[in-house]
Amino acid sequence: MLTIKKYAAIDIGSNAMRLLISNIVEEKGKTTQFSKSSLVRVPIRLGQDAFTVGEITDENIDRMIDAMKAFKLLMKVHRVEKYLAFATSAMREAYNGKEVVDIIKKKADIKIEIIDGKKEAAIIASTDLNYLLKTDENYLFVDVGGGSTEFSLFSDGNLIVSKSFKIGTVRLLNNMVNDIVWQEIEKWIKTNTQGYENVSLIGSGGNINKLFKMSGKSQEKPLSYIYVNSQYTALNAMSYEQRIAELGLNADRADVIIPAVKIYLNAMKWSGARNIYVPKIGLSDGIVKAMYYGKI
Template sequence: MRQRLALIDMGTNTFHLLITEVDENGKHNDFVRTKVPVRLGQGGISNGAIAPESYERAIKTLKDFRKQIDEYGVETVRAMATSMVRNASNGDDFVKDVFKQTDITVEIIDGAREAELIYFGVRSAGVLDKQTSLIMDIGGGSVEFVICNDQDIFWKQSFEVGAQRLMDKFFTQDPISPENVAAEKAYLTEKLQPLTKAVAEYRPVVLVGSSGTFDTLCDIDALKKGDTSRQQVQPAASVLALEDFYRIHQELLQKNHEERLAIPGMLEMRVDMIVLASIAVDFVLQKYNLQTIRVSAYALKEGVLQQALASM
């Protein structure tokens, strides 16, 4: 018995759609894997409401997703909304509107559930092993951290320190000033105190970057080395050498918008936020003395898929 599923991850920056067919053995065949830079948090995240233009873009994108879902005759649709919607004063109205205009029921998930689903997605990419890892998923609104191995979650928490929030706070000039880099790190030191405590207790040795920013860093790194294979097929699991990360990180700090946009592998939708995200990655590597970076192309929606497969 085959079943078609559509999984939608409505992030603060990007909306993802995965349409897949699952057979009775749990094998799945993906028909559609797409991401759209909706920027739901733009112009509103710091005021705690979805701004009108962002609202419009989101509805339009979900109408497009609906068309694709109908074209493929999908039986089950799961749509998850995260940080921006769960914190927005007009989040409930938005969810009602989405249902009215697209017939898509949106689940607003809390940070702990988001972290858990990210873990299952990352685990299915095959990047975890017996060693204790720290998963970091940088969204536009929140950043999820999970301390785990391939068997268990030891600790998890979501922090409202996503790249759009950091950008609104610290990206006042371009290239970013050294003072603002220092200010962002001081802010993270304060906000991530529960993580610092958990790291001292569980001692992770590997940083596992989940999707988004980390995918882009790997794309840039591969193209710098003349490797174009990622452009055709993105691997589920990758490794990013520490020195390669720092080479790209320094470049991101020194260049302005146009110069960053010209970096092969850069996505326009990440061109500014990646600066703040990269500073956060640097902070985590330094603060917690992590020497290895692995990258999972899978995240939340693949986690939902894993749970759907487990319940079949």
């Protein structure tokens, strides 16, 4: 007997908002399968508001309402039976974040929860990585967002420690990350990976996914530190316009990809990782699976 359920996750980030609709296939005697039915990404850069002026502007509130109404209709058309909507760094820091949540509930009938960095890291870490995590190896999971980056250390297939830092692509673009934050991250990574041999990175986020896609590698193959560093140098040498015209990057991706790659490179350097694996997972995937297994 085959049963198919449809769950959805809304991830309201600092650089974009995403709606993931997933098919959940249940079959007796077999492992539950999760597959993407639809993914919609709307480039509303809330972090530009939250991190510079401290509030979500009226213009972006209107855009959020329109996006949420569209998400609501898409979930109806797909016959989604259950959903959760989580907002992260930008909405956490905007002083009118809770007010925006109330407005969207009233006008779009979407209930949003603003989550802290610790819960964000836990949801991402709950994503099923068993197929990737080899029990005799160690991994540093790095999820780079627009306003925050989550680091989680896995060893022998188990989560050892995780931490969220206020560093992300939108913050870096606006020169809002000082040397002290970089030093804190370096210290945390070196301290927590000390004693663990052969650490590899697992990268999550739209920017590392794009870089991986550009590499043309098959999904199970990692990117080397040398390759990532060479791409970082090449991207830096190009203008914003060239990255759009020659590489086909979206306008809202062509600027943030450089600071994102810088975070991954530093994480590799400080952990001693030579390779970075890039499975297609993120907060929205974690929300769906955590919702299904009753963890949230």
